Amino acid sequence: MARRIIAADGGHEGAPLLEITDLRTHFLTPHGRVRAVDGVTFTLERGRTLGIVGESGSGKTVLSRSIMGLLPRSNVERTGSIRYEGTEISDYSQAEMRSVWGPQMAMIFQDPMTSLNPVMRIGRQITESLRYHLDMDKAEAKDLAVSLLKSVGIPEPDKRFKEYPHQLSGGMRQRVVIAIALACGPKLLMADEPTTALDVTVQAQILNLLDAQQRERFMAMILVTHDLGVVAGRAHDIAVMYAGQIVEKASAKTLFSGMRMPYTEALLESIPKLEYRSHTRLASIPGRPPSLVNPPKGCMFAARCRYVQEQCLEEKPQLIEGDTPDHQYRCFFPVGTDAGREALERNLAEGRVPQTDDVEVAITAPGGAK
Amino acid sequence: MAGSGTAHLRPVDEVVLRVEDLTVEFPASGGRKVHAVTGVSFDVAKGETLGIVGESGCGKSTTGKAIMRLVPITSGTVTFNGNEISSLSGNKLRELRQELQMIFQDPVSSINPRRTIGDVVTEPLDIWNRTDGAEELVDRVLSDVGLDPQVARPKRRHEFSGGQCQRICIARSLVLDPEVIICDEPVSALDVSVQAQILNLLEDMKERYGLTLVFIAHDLAVVKNVSDRVAVMYLGKICEIASPDDLYYRPAHPYSAALLTAIPLPDPDVVPNTGDLAGDLPSPMAPPSGCRFRTRCARATDRCAAEEPIVRQVGDDHFVACHFPLVGEVAPPSTSAVRVATSS
Numbered sequence: 001m002a003r004r005i006i007a008a009d010g011g012h013e014g015a016p017l018l019e020i021t022d023l024r025t026h027f028l029t030p031h032g033r034v035r036a037v038d039g040v041t042f043t044l045e046r047g048r049t050l051g052i053v054g055e056s057g058s059g060k061t062v063l064s065r066s067i068m069g070l071l072p073r074s075n076v077e078r079t080g081s082i083r084y085e086g087t088e089i090s091d092y093s094q095a096e097m098r099s100v101w102g103p104q105m106a107m108i109f110q111d112p113m114t115s116l117n118p119v120m121r122i123g124r125q126i127t128e129s130l131r132y133h134l135d136m137d138k139a140e141a142k143d144l145a146v147s148l149l150k151s152v153g154i155p156e157p158d159k160r161f162k163e164y165p166h167q168l169s170g171g172m173r174q175r176v177v178i179a180i181a182l183a184c185g186p187k188l189l190m191a192d193e194p195t196t197a198l199d200v201t202v203q204a205q206i207l208n209l210l211d212a213q214q215r216e217r218f219m220a221m222i223l224v225t226h227d228l229g230v231v232a233g234r235a236h237d238i239a240v241m242y243a244g245q246i247v248e249k250a251s252a253k254t255l256f257s258g259m260r261m262p263y264t265e266a267l268l269e270s271i272p273k274l275e276y277r278s279h280t281r282l283a284s285i286p287g288r289p290p291s292l293v294n295p296p297k298g299c300m301f302a303a304r305c306r307y308v309q310e311q312c313l314e315e316k317p318q319l320i321e322g323d324t325p326d327h328q329y330r331c332f333f334p335v336g337t338d339a340g341r342e343a344l345e346r347n348l349a350e351g352r353v354p355q356t357d358d359v360e361v362a363i364t365a366p367g368g369a370k
Numbered sequence: 371m372a373g374s375g376t377a378h379l380r381p382v383d384e385v386v387l388r389v390e391d392l393t394v395e396f397p398a399s400g401g402r403k404v405h406a407v408t409g410v411s412f413d414v415a416k417g418e419t420l421g422i423v424g425e426s427g428c429g430k431s432t433t434g435k436a437i438m439r440l441v442p443i444t445s446g447t448v449t450f451n452g453n454e455i456s457s458l459s460g461n462k463l464r465e466l467r468q469e470l471q472m473i474f475q476d477p478v479s480s481i482n483p484r485r486t487i488g489d490v491v492t493e494p495l496d497i498w499n500r501t502d503g504a505e506e507l508v509d510r511v512l513s514d515v516g517l518d519p520q521v522a523r524p525k526r527r528h529e530f531s532g533g534q535c536q537r538i539c540i541a542r543s544l545v546l547d548p549e550v551i552i553c554d555e556p557v558s559a560l561d562v563s564v565q566a567q568i569l570n571l572l573e574d575m576k577e578r579y580g581l582t583l584v585f586i587a588h589d590l591a592v593v594k595n596v597s598d599r600v601a602v603m604y605l606g607k608i609c610e611i612a613s614p615d616d617l618y619y620r621p622a623h624p625y626s627a628a629l630l631t632a633i634p635l636p637d638p639d640v641v642p643n644t645g646d647l648a649g650d651l652p653s654p655m656a657p658p659s660g661c662r663f664r665t666r667c668a669r670a671t672d673r674c675a676a677e678e679p680i681v682r683q684v685g686d687d688h689f690v691a692c693h694f695p696l697v698g699e700v701a702p703p704s705t706s707a708v709r710v711a712t713s714s
Contacts (some may be wrong), residue, residue: 229634270566284566
């Protein structure tokens, strides 16, 4: 009876596919309240790709799991609104979510080995959801599964259908995971670091596959990654996360050509580029992300920021609109503006640089660190 | 090459470490063998950083471990400062490891969780009874790698982040003042911002301690950044050896070119490449005949299956093992793969 609630509802005409408002996920630990996701708001339209970028512990994985309803059962507090095709799904029970997982939203995880069942043939793992959600009989499900395997680029799909995950390479396993996720034709695909465990050549293959499938099916996709390079050419919009918050959000073009948030700039600068001559000194970000239990009073990035001023330590910057309507950022002294340039000059003149690596007790967020 | 040959080796007296025709095989079920490393030769000059790059399963880590003698060598020789070390055993081998140190991929699991950081970094000195001034030495090394010795010493590994653990591992490898450090994927478990810190630190330490480094990684951009010379490996063989800038601007081996185009660039105006390199790495239990890369190579011909390419020089300090390299005297049979070489 809980099945296909959303399909029966038909969704609200004109409502965006996914609308997240002020989503907060806090873990209650013996050390205190870990604010893994702290007030995230965004909208995703059909057929678009949103890239979510951040370092480990920035809350990007917890965010995607919060949207999917895949959080631990205890010691978690999730507040805020998640509207899927206009329907509020944040209060759905696990049983109700079962109608959402598969035909509406599907997820691809980082490690293809641990997200497949090692003692179940891969054919069965694909047909399972087809038979449950789409009421297919065994033969129909098998035919569709074989064609899915073929469409994700697995050679000899008939033979692979009967094999176990250990008989496949890492890249092939990730293709199987993608086939499982695509089986019921989801409208939203969450890909949580889908290529981090793979080699760079296989990564290119998998990203191309996701791209092609997304266009073919007019699916929306949330691509979570720590690598700005992965999302640069493939996402329409990019959200940069830091310490549980979105610190900058823009279309990919705007973000790279006119970034405003010092963190985005620092993140991009710290990537070794192929066109650099060898032994080029890399611009690293000093220090580490702040504690999510006792967040600093002011800007979360202040302690590591080149542009830091008194105001940044005292006041929390809000997400403000940039020059273009789709551009938002959280900074008092944005990169590329006069205020930012003056702040940087003042800091350089006064020799004020962010404190470098020091040793302190690290508290890691449960489930937050990958 | 995925081929063999020694044309790229320099005279013995100019190099610290020389690996010649190294082969490492592991037994597998049914009397078969895993050909992890086959006929690999390279050398490292004093103060140089040799980068070894390739996909998982190409034998780059096995090569590093074989030099350290952490895996048995099937055949071939390793020469360190003119002395043959591939046949050493027992105490001789242990003594050698004072000069040859290694940093591993996962910094957290390579530190004993029950011991304090002070103990972890002091232990190499204890083993060799170098107790005179040990405490000051440990303090100096810890502060060199960017940790406050007074704060770090009494703590254990769970109190540090991944980047800090890698700093501790670097300190531990430096404390014996080794000549060569083999870094096996030292930054692939770290975030990009921390990665930059550790790469900068390795460059500083190389300078300060006069180190020679063998830097093993799968990320060509990282390898290019730290290396003086880069060796590209594929399925247990060396494809190409060149200076990093040369390799980037003029890749001669089709595999190096494919690796370069596969790297996602942080630039939305660059259209992501739509797949030069199809398929997976073949099984190392039954590697292809001739050139091992031929099964995935767009330029492969019958000659590549029949005859193994031998390393030859195609430029100044630029060596390749390919019958149809992208640069050099042999005209390419097709132009499909050439766009890579010109896209820079």
